[in-house]
Amino acid sequence: MKIAHGSSRMRAAAVACAAFLVVSQAHAAGDKLRVASKAFTESVILAEMVTELEGDAGIPAEHRAGLGGTRLIWNALLAGSVDIYPEYSGTLLDEILSNDPTKAPRPEPVTRAWLEQTLTALGVGMTEPLGFNNTYAVGVTAERARALSLGRISDLRAHPELHFGFSSEFMSRKDGWPTLRQRYGLPQSNVQGLDHDLAYRALTSGSIDATDLYTTDAEIRRYALVALEDDLHFFKRYDAVLLYRLDIDQRFGSKASAALRRLQGRIDPQQMQDLNARAKLDRVAEVQVAAEFLNKGFGISLQKAEPSAKSAIWARVLEHLTLVGTSLLAAILLAIPLGIFSAKNRRAGQAVLAVVGMIQTLPTLALLVFMIPIFGIGSVPAVVALFLYSLLPIVRNTHAGLTGIPESLRESARALGLPSGAMLRLIELPLASPLILAGIKSAAVINVGTATLGALIGAGGLGQPIFTGIRLDNLGLILQGAIPASLLALLVQGAFELLERIVVPEGLRAQRSV
Amino acid sequence: MPSLDPTRPILKLDSVSKRFGTSAALRETSLELPTARTTVLLGPSGCGKTTLLRLMLGLLRPDTGRVLFRGEELTEQALQQARTQMGYVVQDGGLFPHLTGLDNVRLMARYLGWSEPRIRERIAELAELVKLPDAILARHPHEISGGQKQRVALMRALILDPELLFLDEPLGALDPMVRADLQADLAMIFERLRKSVVLVTHDLAEAAFLGHELVLLQGGRILQQGSLSDLLTRPAAPFVTDFVRAQRSFDSGTVSR
Numbered sequence: 001m002k003i004a005h006g007s008s009r010m011r012a013a014a015v016a017c018a019a020f021l022v023v024s025q026a027h028a029a030g031d032k033l034r035v036a037s038k039a040f041t042e043s044v045i046l047a048e049m050v051t052e053l054e055g056d057a058g059i060p061a062e063h064r065a066g067l068g069g070t071r072l073i074w075n076a077l078l079a080g081s082v083d084i085y086p087e088y089s090g091t092l093l094d095e096i097l098s099n100d101p102t103k104a105p106r107p108e109p110v111t112r113a114w115l116e117q118t119l120t121a122l123g124v125g126m127t128e129p130l131g132f133n134n135t136y137a138v139g140v141t142a143e144r145a146r147a148l149s150l151g152r153i154s155d156l157r158a159h160p161e162l163h164f165g166f167s168s169e170f171m172s173r174k175d176g177w178p179t180l181r182q183r184y185g186l187p188q189s190n191v192q193g194l195d196h197d198l199a200y201r202a203l204t205s206g207s208i209d210a211t212d213l214y215t216t217d218a219e220i221r222r223y224a225l226v227a228l229e230d231d232l233h234f235f236k237r238y239d240a241v242l243l244y245r246l247d248i249d250q251r252f253g254s255k256a257s258a259a260l261r262r263l264q265g266r267i268d269p270q271q272m273q274d275l276n277a278r279a280k281l282d283r284v285a286e287v288q289v290a291a292e293f294l295n296k297g298f299g300i301s302l303q304k305a306e307p308s309a310k311s312a313i314w315a316r317v318l319e320h321l322t323l324v325g326t327s328l329l330a331a332i333l334l335a336i337p338l339g340i341f342s343a344k345n346r347r348a349g350q351a352v353l354a355v356v357g358m359i360q361t362l363p364t365l366a367l368l369v370f371m372i373p374i375f376g377i378g379s380v381p382a383v384v385a386l387f388l389y390s391l392l393p394i395v396r397n398t399h400a401g402l403t404g405i406p407e408s409l410r411e412s413a414r415a416l417g418l419p420s421g422a423m424l425r426l427i428e429l430p431l432a433s434p435l436i437l438a439g440i441k442s443a444a445v446i447n448v449g450t451a452t453l454g455a456l457i458g459a460g461g462l463g464q465p466i467f468t469g470i471r472l473d474n475l476g477l478i479l480q481g482a483i484p485a486s487l488l489a490l491l492v493q494g495a496f497e498l499l500e501r502i503v504v505p506e507g508l509r510a511q512r513s514v
Numbered sequence: 515m516p517s518l519d520p521t522r523p524i525l526k527l528d529s530v531s532k533r534f535g536t537s538a539a540l541r542e543t544s545l546e547l548p549t550a551r552t553t554v555l556l557g558p559s560g561c562g563k564t565t566l567l568r569l570m571l572g573l574l575r576p577d578t579g580r581v582l583f584r585g586e587e588l589t590e591q592a593l594q595q596a597r598t599q600m601g602y603v604v605q606d607g608g609l610f611p612h613l614t615g616l617d618n619v620r621l622m623a624r625y626l627g628w629s630e631p632r633i634r635e636r637i638a639e640l641a642e643l644v645k646l647p648d649a650i651l652a653r654h655p656h657e658i659s660g661g662q663k664q665r666v667a668l669m670r671a672l673i674l675d676p677e678l679l680f681l682d683e684p685l686g687a688l689d690p691m692v693r694a695d696l697q698a699d700l701a702m703i704f705e706r707l708r709k710s711v712v713l714v715t716h717d718l719a720e721a722a723f724l725g726h727e728l729v730l731l732q733g734g735r736i737l738q739q740g741s742l743s744d745l746l747t748r749p750a751a752p753f754v755t756d757f758v759r760a761q762r763s764f765d766s767g768t769v770s771r
Contacts, residue, residue: 431612
């Protein structure tokens, strides 16, 4: 495992702990092959094909679509919570395997044998390329290409007046614009960074002349673009392959990996571009796009019916509520005692508040990624993350509610002869209850929003349609997630206001409105 | 009610002192509270009278010296038990806002597991004593007047029938009319209960009206202990005379009962 390379004992203990959790989780969910994809259309379509092909081979498979990033999905593969996912050779070499310290010296150029050996050592297998190379390209409109007779990147040298607009990622990558310009000796000085989607619009409106794109982008068709030939072979190859855990054949029989190999060399760049366009431009569901391709190429007919939009939304709402409810309940059970502790022990209390405050500042996605080695992917790490985020508002408000009780009341209670336990139960907690409840309420409302990010690690919920919608540029789909999510937030808010009437003592409610 | 020996002090302070930071709130003080009498701790702000009261209640621990309740030292362990024998009314009543007046009053009785009929009977008795109708008791503290709050607080302090009753400026926050009313009622209540009472005030008229024994403090020391006439006719220090004069000039009508 990746994190096992650390030397300290603490780390070893953490790894042992993580390994245990992963193993126990793997057993629990061991009956299905888990296919995953990254959060972009092409990856989802490919993973959907794999899922269908495995199903065709009689192996039950499920697809966790749109996980939030390369490192995340790779770690999930190593940890065993993902069995198969589509990857690109360039990403594998430059991003995933670039800094693995245990590996044998890397030959230059990389040989197939070295790559296989390295992956095998990690328990990972790789198929042959699927048939297309989705790499960077420089794109111009077909119209402009004709007018200036541009066919190759080298042709750009003759037109120093051209205005380039590149995505900010391309502007800063080491295989991006600066080195591209050097390699080809490009003279253009009018170059700006801008958002990828805006770049296409700027291109068609003529305010820029060229931008970076991927060779299988649906936008190539949409905006009638031409990808200029990389005549100096500057861009790395990003051949699509499938990565899989080598243990799938043990677990599901040799048909499991055989099903994957059926896709080898079967998808050419034009086909992939069409499939992407079908999903992104024609708004056909990725499941459907994959099924059509398999039907045509493999004679496999679609097995599962798409659930209706209504039941799909409802299922997402339930997933969402489960994420929020479970994490909130756990947070309440820990945070209220923590808040009481921090109110009663001034110094230790400050430390507790500082720690839960620090957790709050961690970016959500970073926290989610951090948890993959420990909890895998799916709802468990999402619940844990939401639980951690819920702690601060509840701990802080419990602390504030208890320390805000006027000294005269505290003294009255002590003078009555109430022992501290009874004083807490009968006097202090009821007096602090409006603030504690407000803390729980804000934790719940924030949770409803944050839980949408759970979709990035395969936890489902209302984030799923939102991120799919963003990926497909499909406003309807985005709204299918966003509207229920906001309604849910309002509902939670309302539910807590009702709860307030039950939980908060009458004397405190009236007093606040005076 | 436990049998009390009226000749023995119910509470005794033995060379007690207390500092807050560098300032001495109370210097080496000894004092005996007579049983079944009303003792008034009197003096200007910052004289140490509230500190003295809090030491008696065990809300503060003395730096030196001992506090003896019925002849036994008031240690941390003895405190919990002793407090059920002490009632305490703070200046603003100290009523718990989340509870009705009634629930404030019966809190301790319920906590100690008294039967409901016994609680009801005791409350009826006390309500009559402090002249508080049931309808007022059913309200929350923010819905009743300052004087009513003090009556509820007094009921709460008396519910367990304590031997010793402490009142920290119970009339301080009330307007004059309410104050006069409650003053008269308190005098009657103390008379009827015949409990040992400790009252803190900075008002000489109130002290004279309610107390048998006056204890005048200044700068963390007891200047004089005695009756009003002792203070008037045999002042132990020039400050005693000054204090009496200052108060008389404002309030001459009510100084003598």
